Amino acid sequence: MATKRDYYEVLGVAKGASQDDIKKAYRKLAKESHPDLHPNDKAAEDRFKELNEANEVLSDAEKRARYDQFGMDGPQMGGSGFGGYGFDPSQMGGFESIFDQLFGGGGMGGMGGARSRNAPQQGNDLRFSMRISFEEAAKGAKKTFDFTRNENCDICHGSGAKPGTQPETCPTCNGSGQVRAGGGFMVTVRPCSNCQGTGKIVKEPCTSCTGTGQKKHKRTANVTIPAGIDNGQVIVLGGQGEPGRNGGPNGDLQVVINVSPHKLFKRDGINLYMEMPISFTQAALGAELEIPTLDGEVPHKIPEGTQTDTSFRIKGKGLPRLRSNVKGDLVVTVRVEVPKRLNDKQKELLREFEELSTGKDSERQKSFKDKVKEIFQ
Numbered sequence: 001m002a003t004k005r006d007y008y009e010v011l012g013v014a015k016g017a018s019q020d021d022i023k024k025a026y027r028k029l030a031k032e033s034h035p036d037l038h039p040n041d042k043a044a045e046d047r048f049k050e051l052n053e054a055n056e057v058l059s060d061a062e063k064r065a066r067y068d069q070f071g072m073d074g075p076q077m078g079g080s081g082f083g084g085y086g087f088d089p090s091q092m093g094g095f096e097s098i099f100d101q102l103f104g105g106g107g108m109g110g111m112g113g114a115r116s117r118n119a120p121q122q123g124n125d126l127r128f129s130m131r132i133s134f135e136e137a138a139k140g141a142k143k144t145f146d147f148t149r150n151e152n153c154d155i156c157h158g159s160g161a162k163p164g165t166q167p168e169t170c171p172t173c174n175g176s177g178q179v180r181a182g183g184g185f186m187v188t189v190r191p192c193s194n195c196q197g198t199g200k201i202v203k204e205p206c207t208s209c210t211g212t213g214q215k216k217h218k219r220t221a222n223v224t225i226p227a228g229i230d231n232g233q234v235i236v237l238g239g240q241g242e243p244g245r246n247g248g249p250n251g252d253l254q255v256v257i258n259v260s261p262h263k264l265f266k267r268d269g270i271n272l273y274m275e276m277p278i279s280f281t282q283a284a285l286g287a288e289l290e291i292p293t294l295d296g297e298v299p300h301k302i303p304e305g306t307q308t309d310t311s312f313r314i315k316g317k318g319l320p321r322l323r324s325n326v327k328g329d330l331v332v333t334v335r336v337e338v339p340k341r342l343n344d345k346q347k348e349l350l351r352e353f354e355e356l357s358t359g360k361d362s363e364r365q366k367s368f369k370d371k372v373k374e375i376f377q
């Protein structure tokens with residue numbers, strides 16, 4: 001079992017802190033870590049439970065005195081105990097009382113029930129794909145694109161109610177957005193069916209948004225493409241998603257980058273790879289080649305006798321590492337092209353060349369012939 005942290009450390013207060021200091025610290029940290037603000041975040045939920053546990057002990061004079069004297073290994077105070085101390089959910093209402101303190105009603109429902117829709121909620125994230133050229137991915141670029149998002153209605157300002165009227169508190173749940181059943185430890189909580197969990201009833205809906213409080217708007221976003229970005233990577237434009245509810249922050253706008261393939265280069269990390277055809281004569285005699293790169297052509301000399309599939313590396317002509325000054329290399333593999341259509345003069349010269357060739361001129365061929373002789377002798 002994992003070792004529990006010191007409760008004073010959990011709340012960030014000194015051992016001699018006053019009850020007011022403990023209460024303030026708890027409320028501040030619990031608001032920041034509340035699961036409704038961090039949906040599907042297990043770490044935030046664990047942190048919230050840890051804060052709850054620390055506050056349950058340190059806000060109670062008797063439990064705090066025992067904790068100060070004995071620490072986590074002290075005698076239990078009844079119940080099953082936690083960290084050496086009793087923990088009676090029927091007395092504190094599980095997460096419900098915490099939720100009531102922080103957000104004014106609508107609890108979590110004992111052991112992790114439904115969450116109140118009245119709590120601050122972050123707006124929805126939006127996700128769009130953007131296609132860019134290979135060169136734009138390599139060098140970076142500034143782009144703009146249009147997108148559509150839901151925004152608060154400019155007539156009712158997000159309330160959903162007709163101008164001159166206001167949403168009314170739901171009489172079924174008294175504005176909490178939830179209804180409870182049972183008592184003590186076994187408390188069940190479900191969204192209020194009368195208000196669909198909003199805690200409000202709109203009797204006269206806004207005609208502009210039909211009572212939803214939101215309308216679709218077309219917007220334009222500016223996005224900076226960093227040099228070296230790769231296919232499938234995501235650029236996040238914070239706060240440009242849909243608006244939050246009940247004072248929650250806006251969601252984000254996520255831009256998924258799709259990089260078009262290049263006609264010459266293939267990418268592997270920050271290195272580029274290219275195949276380059278050369279003639280039989282260039283391979284045999286050597287030549288100074290003009291190598292295409294993303295920055296223009298650069299000269300490179302190959303030695304005489306260069307074989308097909310020979311690779312060489314041009315330093316610093318690859319792609320930049322994302323948000324770094326480091327650049328990869330360009331790896332060029334030469335492919336020797338054998339001429340297919342020769343005229344009579346060319347054939348005559350090649351036959352003459354073959355007659356003048358010695359075994360040293362074709363080392364691989366000579367080695368192959370020697371092996372064949374060894375096998376069949």
